[in-house]
Amino acid sequence: xxxxxxxxxxxxxxxxxxxxxxxxxxxxxxxxxxxxxxxxxxxxxxxxxxxxxxxxxxxxxxxxxxxxxxxxxxxxxxxxxxxxxxxxxxxxxxxxxxxxxxxxxxxxxxxxxxxxxxxxxxxxxxxxxxxxxxxxxxxxxxxxxxxxxxxxxxxxxxxxxxxxxxxxxxxxxxxxxxxxxxxxxxxxxxxxxxxxxxxxxxxxxxxxxxxxxxxxxxxxxxxxxxxx
Amino acid sequence: xxxxxxxxxxxxxxxxxxxxxxxxxxxxxxxxxxxxxxxxxxxxxxxxxxxxxxxxxxxxxxxxxxxxxxxxxxxxxxxxxxxxxxxxxxxxxxxxxxxxxxxxxxxxxxxxxxxxxxxxxxxxxxxxxxxxxxxxxxxxxxxxxxxxxxxxxxxxxxxxxxxxxxxxxxxxxxxxxxxxxxxxxxxxxxxxx
Numbered sequence: 001x002x003x004x005x006x007x008x009x010x011x012x013x014x015x016x017x018x019x020x021x022x023x024x025x026x027x028x029x030x031x032x033x034x035x036x037x038x039x040x041x042x043x044x045x046x047x048x049x050x051x052x053x054x055x056x057x058x059x060x061x062x063x064x065x066x067x068x069x070x071x072x073x074x075x076x077x078x079x080x081x082x083x084x085x086x087x088x089x090x091x092x093x094x095x096x097x098x099x100x101x102x103x104x105x106x107x108x109x110x111x112x113x114x115x116x117x118x119x120x121x122x123x124x125x126x127x128x129x130x131x132x133x134x135x136x137x138x139x140x141x142x143x144x145x146x147x148x149x150x151x152x153x154x155x156x157x158x159x160x161x162x163x164x165x166x167x168x169x170x171x172x173x174x175x176x177x178x179x180x181x182x183x184x185x186x187x188x189x190x191x192x193x194x195x196x197x198x199x200x201x202x203x204x205x206x207x208x209x210x211x212x213x214x215x216x217x218x219x220x221x222x223x224x225x226x227x228x
Numbered sequence: 229x230x231x232x233x234x235x236x237x238x239x240x241x242x243x244x245x246x247x248x249x250x251x252x253x254x255x256x257x258x259x260x261x262x263x264x265x266x267x268x269x270x271x272x273x274x275x276x277x278x279x280x281x282x283x284x285x286x287x288x289x290x291x292x293x294x295x296x297x298x299x300x301x302x303x304x305x306x307x308x309x310x311x312x313x314x315x316x317x318x319x320x321x322x323x324x325x326x327x328x329x330x331x332x333x334x335x336x337x338x339x340x341x342x343x344x345x346x347x348x349x350x351x352x353x354x355x356x357x358x359x360x361x362x363x364x365x366x367x368x369x370x371x372x373x374x375x376x377x378x379x380x381x382x383x384x385x386x387x388x389x390x391x392x393x394x395x396x397x398x399x400x401x402x403x404x405x406x407x408x409x410x411x412x413x414x415x416x417x418x419x420x421x
Contacts, residue, residue: 116334
């Protein structure tokens, strides 16, 4: 729980979701873009407050745990546990938590369907959210298949309930988890989990009695290597 | 005959990955290793290519209108000991290597596959670089195209009757008298008596 602790006390969090892209300009200045298909991992650059109190037991435990994780062990983190951060990935649709829990993955790509098309079933059949105009998701909403800590974001402007048994969502990246996600439940909103490891674990310096500070930002990188 | 690659014709944006098939020639059976730079497993032609299966990078590849001889390299992550075992415990030199380039739609579906390089592995390098607290480990296999191999190939036929007749089903008698000439002494330039 050390990377999670760093998230919880973060001063700033910079998010980088850029793809691997090469751009060439022709003689007449027309851009030609070549993209490598990747898993488009999440990357966070997290800065924490300048000085931590070393005399607090939590700080010593945190430092020890960070030294154990180093740059090699990933940890699942979430933004749900902290009221100061859970606004970042808040859910924008109208589904209640109970209604979201009934959603199931019907399809997330196969040989004939796009791998960035997430089809969900288990939609509400009664109440206000059973109306065709009810908003299930909005652009920027974040969604994860339970048990797979690899969040996807919604790219549709908004996804309405409609009259079908399913809804179709275009995600920001393709499903690299494979078809094992079919029939799985989903998590939407700040409770999604990120499987991150720290590619640049900063060292720390004692700057006075019982005062310690980190020497740089925590560069977190989504670890997707468990899916082969 | 030319191959028309519609995925790159009149488009300003492409998405692609490279697929490598390494066939290590064995005494009895061949071992086939397949991996790609793609984001997930892909099955192409009945062969499954694992994503990033230890693959770091593919070296520069020359593109010419005519067939030219050139070399390239493939880097494998040495973090996985299997890659070191692959080059040390197998006859990787001389293995066949095929590189294809696959084009993807925005939805992550392969729209076309095209051959990019065909050749054999000529050498390999295992290197470890430890600098400060960063330990980088890599296995690089160098590959030559078949044209390079053919250019360096020394070929020919022996001028004996048997060898000559293997090609023409015994009808070629051109070399039949060569045996009689073996060891014969020729007194060139001496007046005929």
